[in-house]
Amino acid sequence: MQLKPLLTRLHPLHRTLASVEMDEALRIVGEAMPAAANYAIESFVPNTPVWTWRVPERYAVHEAYLAFEDGRRIVDFADNPLHIVSYSPPVDATLSWNELAPHLHYNEARPWATPWVFKYYQREWGFCLPKDIFDALPRDSRYRAVIRSEFLSDPTAGGFRVSVGVLQPEGGSTPGAPSAGEMLIASHLCHPMQANDDTAGVVTAIEIAQRLAEKPLPTGSMDVRFWFGPETIGSIVYLAHHEELIPRLKGGIFIEMTGNDSPIAWHHSRQHNHLLDRITAYVLRDSEYVERNFADFPPNDERVINGPGVNVPCISINRWPYDEYHTTDDNPDIIEEDMLQGAADIVEEIVRIYASNYIPKRTFRGPVFLSGNGLWVDWQENFALNRAVEKIMMRFEGQHSIFDIAEEVGLEYWIVREYVEKFRAKGFVEAHFIPGEAPEF
Ligand SMILES: [Zn+2]
Numbered sequence: 001m002q003l004k005p006l007l008t009r010l011h012p013l014h015r016t017l018a019s020v021e022m023d024e025a026l027r028i029v030g031e032a033m034p035a036a037a038n039y040a041i042e043s044f045v046p047n048t049p050v051w052t053w054r055v056p057e058r059y060a061v062h063e064a065y066l067a068f069e070d071g072r073r074i075v076d077f078a079d080n081p082l083h084i085v086s087y088s089p090p091v092d093a094t095l096s097w098n099e100l101a102p103h104l105h106y107n108e109a110r111p112w113a114t115p116w117v118f119k120y121y122q123r124e125w126g127f128c129l130p131k132d133i134f135d136a137l138p139r140d141s142r143y144r145a146v147i148r149s150e151f152l153s154d155p156t157a158g159g160f161r162v163s164v165g166v167l168q169p170e171g172g173s174t175p176g177a178p179s180a181g182e183m184l185i186a187s188h189l190c191h192p193m194q195a196n197d198d199t200a201g202v203v204t205a206i207e208i209a210q211r212l213a214e215k216p217l218p219t220g221s222m223d224v225r226f227w228f229g230p231e232t233i234g235s236i237v238y239l240a241h242h243e244e245l246i247p248r249l250k251g252g253i254f255i256e257m258t259g260n261d262s263p264i265a266w267h268h269s270r271q272h273n274h275l276l277d278r279i280t281a282y283v284l285r286d287s288e289y290v291e292r293n294f295a296d297f298p299p300n301d302e303r304v305i306n307g308p309g310v311n312v313p314c315i316s317i318n319r320w321p322y323d324e325y326h327t328t329d330d331n332p333d334i335i336e337e338d339m340l341q342g343a344a345d346i347v348e349e350i351v352r353i354y355a356s357n358y359i360p361k362r363t364f365r366g367p368v369f370l371s372g373n374g375l376w377v378d379w380q381e382n383f384a385l386n387r388a389v390e391k392i393m394m395r396f397e398g399q400h401s402i403f404d405i406a407e408e409v410g411l412e413y414w415i416v417r418e419y420v421e422k423f424r425a426k427g428f429v430e431a432h433f434i435p436g437e438a439p440e441f
Contacts, residue, residue: 001210003203003340006032007259008332010199014081014192017120017230018046018058018160025189026163029228032206034213037165037226042238044160046153050240055160056120056233058152059087066127067144069094074137075114075129077147081192082328084147085126086118091147097139106131113327116194120233162229162238167212169221169355180433182223182245183355184252184312185209185347186301188231194330196322200259200340202228207344208351220431222250222355235304246438251276251354252305252314256298258343259335260322265290267316270306271437274313276354279403282413283349312438317347353413357403360420360429362396373426377419384411385419392416396429 009028013021026041033039044050046057064077064084075083085105093099103126107115111131119126125147137143152158166182173179185208187201209226217224229238239246251274266289268277281291295303298320306314319339324330370376370389379386388409395405406416423429 001207002337003207004332004335004337006206007195007199007203007335007340010189010202011195011332012193014061015190016059016086016192017056017190017233018158019060020158022189022230023158023161026161026228029163029189029202029206032203033165033226034167034210036213037167037209039163039165041161041163043155043158044237044241045155046160050237053233053236055237058157058160060150060152062148062150064088064147064149066129067146069142069144071144074133074143075127080114080328082114082116082128085124085128086116086192087120087123088125088147088149089123089151090149091125091145093145095143095145097137097141097143100143100145103127103145104129104134106134107327110323110327110329111135113324113329116191116326160237162227162234164228164238165209165226167209167216167224167226169217169219169223171219173223178433179248180220180222180355180358181248181250181436182225183351184225184227184249184305184314185255185351186227186235186252186305187255188234188301189228190230190234193328194326195332195335196257196259196330197325198231198256200335201256201318204255204258204340204343204347207341208348211344211348212351217352218356220358224351224355231300232304235301239304239310243441246310246312247436247440249305249312249438250434250436252302252312253347253350254300254302254305254314254316255318255343255347256300256316257318257320257322259340260319260324261336261339262319262322263288263290264343264346265292265318265320267292267296267302268294269302269313269315270294270311271313274437275357275401275403275434276313276315276350278407279353279357280315280350282403282407283346283353287346310438312436317343319343353403356417357401357434359398359401359432359434360396360423361398361432362429364428368393368423368428373428375422375426382415385415392419396423398432401434
């Protein structure tokens with residue numbers, strides 16, 4: 001599907017930790033997700049303890065502006081939600097320049113742009129404006145600072161929300177039967193009026209969900225869980241409320257900033273050389289890319305998913321850096337459809353390989369009678385596979401996944417998988433699941 005129109009709908013909303021327009025954004029994401037994902041929004045009670053954190057309150061802004069004493073407005077929240085520091089407490093004061101100045105924020109490098117500043121936990125009010133406007137404000141004037149904001153902790157006000165949709169492989173899953181587990185795809189929906197960070201990651205994730213609905217993963221693959229919400233605290237709140245899910249999670253991908261015209265950057269998992277890292281390197285082998293360590297800048301929800309006591313191997317995919325980061329210049333003008341789709345292509349392939357990979361375990365003794373079982377590979381049809389057959393058959397001892405075998409024999413994953421599936425169809429190998437790294441609860 002075309003992703004930029006969807007991004008352009010989400011972009012202008014006042015999307016923050018929890019707010020009316022964040023609810024609206026979660027609803028729009030639900031409209032765009034495939035029906036098969038059974039997309040659902042979950043709400044949590046503010047101030048509930050979650051691990052070492054607490055569930056944030058909702059934030060409502062009824063009116064906010066900075067004005068001259070005569071009432072002429074300098075910046076207004078109604079024009080752009082970036083004009084106030086996110087989660088500013090209320091203020092209604094007339095101030096001298098010296099009193100006001102510590103509450104003003106601008107971006108030195110982009111003097112025409114308004115920066116995005118958040119103080120979710122410090123609770124200090126502030127206004128954000130272009131440096132050009134800041135410089136022009138008379139130092140001998142008095143100013144009116146008005147923010148009519150409210151923090152809502154009453155659960156009837158709507159609570160703190162995240163959403164998930166889960167896509168199952170071909171044939172679904174049998175309730176109660178052993179499962180291959182799940183992959184978790186996360187992207188953050190917060191950041192008011194920011195396009196690339198991370199509305200871009202959100203629409204890229206939706207595209208991957210659409211593709212997995214259209215062409216499901218092979219039977220027996222992992223489920224793929226798509227998660228949307230506010231960054232860091234959102235995944236903490238969700239996982240702290242669903243600890244039973246953690247041992248099921250076999251791998252994660254955090255996606256952000258996928259729309260600008262830069263090469264893909266990938267951040268290793270905390271394990272660094274996990275199967276997921278090796279599959280990512282394999283998928284990117286013919287692309288131009290940047291490689292970074294786990295939690296290198298910009299770090300995000302992978303620190304939660306792959307963090308202490310959770311430890312689900314999680315890579316991060318983005319196209320950072322870009323100059324417009326955290327300013328009003330991060331808008332749909334810098335977003336390219338090809339970049340969004342290109343990121344979806346890469347993540348989709350990582351998911352398809354990681355989630356469909358398994359450990360083939362031998363049930364036979366002696367070399368398999370290939371031609372007698374329809375397993376012979378004609379060298380004229382596939383010379384490389386013909387040469388690799390013996391090596392593949394020697395690696396069915398339960399030590400190697402299909403991806404490991406493909407890597408060792410130097411063949412494409414899908415060619416080896418298709419061939420191993422023929423052994424499985426004959427009952428010569430059993431499929432064992434890829435083990436998780438997360439602790440049991
Ligand atoms: Zn950001």
